[in-house]
Amino acid sequence: MPPETSAATPGIPAASEIYDIGYRGYDGPRLGRVYATWSLFLASLRAAFGLGRPARAKIAPWGLAAIAIIPAGVSLAIAASVGAEFSPFSYDNYLWQMQAIFGLFVAAQAPELVGGDQRHRVLALYFSHALERLDYVIAKLGALVAALFIVMGAPMLVLFFGRILSATDLVAAFGDELGSVPQVLGAPLLHAIGVGAVALAIAAFTPRRAYATGAIIALFIVGSGIAEAVAFGTDGPLRDIGPLINPFVWLDGTRDWLLGSTVAESPVARSGLSLATYGLITLVAVLVSIGLTIWRYRRLGT
Numbered sequence: 001m002p003p004e005t006s007a008a009t010p011g012i013p014a015a016s017e018i019y020d021i022g023y024r025g026y027d028g029p030r031l032g033r034v035y036a037t038w039s040l041f042l043a044s045l046r047a048a049f050g051l052g053r054p055a056r057a058k059i060a061p062w063g064l065a066a067i068a069i070i071p072a073g074v075s076l077a078i079a080a081s082v083g084a085e086f087s088p089f090s091y092d093n094y095l096w097q098m099q100a101i102f103g104l105f106v107a108a109q110a111p112e113l114v115g116g117d118q119r120h121r122v123l124a125l126y127f128s129h130a131l132e133r134l135d136y137v138i139a140k141l142g143a144l145v146a147a148l149f150i151v152m153g154a155p156m157l158v159l160f161f162g163r164i165l166s167a168t169d170l171v172a173a174f175g176d177e178l179g180s181v182p183q184v185l186g187a188p189l190l191h192a193i194g195v196g197a198v199a200l201a202i203a204a205f206t207p208r209r210a211y212a213t214g215a216i217i218a219l220f221i222v223g224s225g226i227a228e229a230v231a232f233g234t235d236g237p238l239r240d241i242g243p244l245i246n247p248f249v250w251l252d253g254t255r256d257w258l259l260g261s262t263v264a265e266s267p268v269a270r271s272g273l274s275l276a277t278y279g280l281i282t283l284v285a286v287l288v289s290i291g292l293t294i295w296r297y298r299r300l301g302t
Helices: 032-048 056-082 099-119 123-127 133-165 170-178 181-204 209-233 237-245 247-259 275-298
Strands: none
Touching: 032 099, 032 133, 056 099, 056 133, 099 123, 099 133, 099 181, 099 209, 123 133, 133 170, 133 181, 133 275, 181 209, 181 247, 181 275, 209 237, 209 247, 237 247, 247 275
């Protein structure tokens, strides 16, 4: 039996109709790559702290950030009660003492920033518009570094302003603390760049969050324990080279080289390597990590 035809258009089946679904071209301004990169940076920075996401996404970043800040307040209380010389924390050693917290933060948040895009296969959508692969890496790395800088810099600022506000002469105390500004801001920035670049390179190579988190923890947490065991339990060249498995060792050596003040608890204090060597290792590690991340995304999303 022949199909029923439309009375308006003889010969065409009634089920075959053409609808105007309203697709229109876009004639507005094109904001380009810079705006796209900036927008992705802001969205990724918000994601690093779980903003705009369910409450469970905020537990890890905000909880770890609070744990990183609390010892700074305790240190100020000790300094105010019995004297600054009895305080366990200072500008020099704070980041070293809290490295486990920062390692856990980056292990939780680096996969959050890049793993989902791979799992949900949305990279092709990003790269089909103004955003280039290099822009994507810049935005994601910038967001992770900014998040780490906030988490690392906040307790340093607590120490800075706490010392000023606890003094009897605020003006004199502010002048005394001004010389510590490079340490207060420079050390967190240096650590944020180094830790962020390495962690993002690891996270970029797997869409599975559990794998990326485990690999980052193995490097920053387990590596820290191995580095301490090697530094204290061996002699000779192994004592100098072995601790380099922990990124915080070569970052602390670079901090010492650029900003001064050796941390007694760090293997750098007992190492025969020059401080400039730690700076070179940091530079190479950061550049290689960024290069690997860019190479990874040149192969993805095509």
